[in-house]
Amino acid sequence: MQMSHRISGFQASPIRRLSPLARAAEKRGTKIHYLNIGQPDIDTPQVALDAVHNYSKSFIPYGPSEGLPELREGLVEYYKTLGVNDLESDDILITTGGSEALQFTFMALCDPFDEIIIPEPYYTNVTSFARAAMVNLVPVTSLIEDNFSLPPIEEFESKITRKTGAILICSPNNPTGYIYTKMEMLQLLELVKRNDIFLIVDEVYREFCYNGEFTSILSFSEYSDRVICVDSFSKRYSMCGARIGALVTKNREFLDSVLKLSQARLCPPDIEQEAAIAALKTDTVYIDNVKEEYKKRRDFLCEGLSKIDGVISCVPKGAFYLVAQLPVDNAEDFAKFLLNDFSYDGESVMIAPAEDFYVTNGIGKKQARIAYVLNTNELKRAIKCLDEGLKAYNSR
Template identity: 55%
Template sequence: MPSVSNKGLSMPESPIRKLVPFAEKAYKQNKKVYHLNIGQPDIKSPQVAMDAVSLHSLDILAYTRSEGSEEYRKKIANYYKANNINVAHDDIIVTTGGSEALLFAMGSIADVGDEVIIPEPFYANYNGFATASGVKIVPVISKIENNFALPPISEFEKLITSKTKAILICNPGNPTGYLYSKEEIQKLAKVVKKHDLFLVADEVYREFTYDGVEHYSILQEEDLAENGIIIDSVSKRYSMCGARIGCLVSKNKQVINTALKFAQARLSPPTFAQIASEAALKTPQSYFDDVIVEYKERRDTLIKLITAIPGVKIGTPKGAFYCIVELPVKDSDAFAQWLLEDFEYEGETIMVAPAAGFYSSPGVGKNQVRIAYVLNIESLTKAVKILRLALEAYKD
């Protein structure tokens, strides 16, 4: 029988989605499942974006340019300028989600066997993108005890070799919610300049920051023009995950020209989704103001309820809408599956994302889960109550 590739065999399962069959089984048992496992906001997408698609005047659903329509890219550049990020439309390639932007970035800056340093825990799909690109992730561990702050720069420099091509961060972070300060960004900028590396920043949660702290982008550092690459997406910003529109942004022309070849190979990003995403740029600031108030209330509620559970630790997120929670269990994978298969309270249970998949270091994060606080306050409160009762009942 023909065999599949070693690359395919080594592709990691998604810690976010691999428990779906057990959730489906729970549905068939008429259980209600509260989804704390996936960053699918329950916030409505902007009406202006939905209207743009329903009211379109296209006669033919044609290809767009491989780098995305020029009009849309000019409007994206204006959005960045409003956020103190000075880029032009030809510094931008529109992609099929932030995922494709990450793949284009890895393909453009690294060869098979090259290394990218990433603070962990990190967005689980970085493992998959690295495997698909033949790139080795070199982790530098951040810890829940200091709220997943940036590790000392000396820890990064210990890991830099002739194979190192980039440092990759997510800011604000998924899965930790950590928000890098301006000073931390400047420290990273200094080290990539010193060692002639790229600094890749996944900034898809830029709008979601709390406690009066503003997001600071890597491309606000003017001397990172040749070293900086931003990964971005409309998915979370406008609650438009299904649009699958993102972008890669860099002032390094060689990076853009190289990424464009990858974009040409997949032809073009989806036309309707670009129409919706272009219209979404008209979303008023009041939309984001309301969303931030809502997410901050959810965050504060979650932290209050979680910290009241004996033996549980939680990192306090300063951005995005995720946090890492450390549980008094040996194996969060087994616990997450047990929640769906064997536990219920008044016909309800919860689904969480085991955190080991957000690390590349073997054995780390085994007693942690990622929680996405994308549910309304009432549902979030019920979900944490179920978690507390489940931990009381669970036998490791």
């Protein structure tokens, strides 16, 4: 019996594939600081947890494939708080996380071997979503020395072919923390309009902006028929395991197409949608505090990294990641070393090698994505481990 050629070409996630090494280190008694994964350690809003505790249906039903009406209506109100006033609940389809929103989008927009243009580095799981849909990702490289800002628009234009279905960006960006400016978005919108393709914008980190103004793609109403926004409750309300996301667009043909996929998977999870409905009622103070906490962590991490010899880091304006260039030839080998062969005061650190956040071979080999999802006390120890780990690795 053989598995498909398709699945054998899938990558093991660079965010998770070193986990067995981390578990083995823990078994040996080493404390591991997990900076590899975007799993916030912040409490979920109490209103959302209460909704789970108070779930009162006598059985857990299948709901509508497009999501519960109260949740879609709740999101219409939420987007108004971002200054987006022209949405109706029919412009919103609830998905099982932003992950499913991305998968549905690829399936609906592209035939096998069609292309999606993406600035690299990018959220590495997109590689698997593209592969499942048999879509080719066409990269435009953004550079650490430019703080990963949008590469010249001509580079995107030169990559457009008959096979191009869309350009996909993520803002605030995972893994770089870059927030695309209004001007950069307008350049992209003009480009997709000229070429009659779509612009997909993943805004799952929308609430986490520390510097620079964030503009939602949903606010460019003139281009709304070719814009698809990916959203998620995972990070905003620290409810990653609830698996609630959304697709938002004024393009009804696209949403009608996606609905066929949604119907095949029946519905998003019911209890978690109730939690999401409640989460939308979260006091804004919650978000303000969370944002303040991440900003503190970002500043702390950037300062810590700037003091380590040979480390070059971007300065993230949002989300909770950064990409750092390390003074090593191969960040994956170094990440393994940290887990297999190193500890400092009984502790070590897990980072995500960044090579697989790129399509282009070889770029990012010296880079790692670091998530600042731990409190500053833990971050301090993690930075120390990284510093001592680099010294130990380079003096072997």
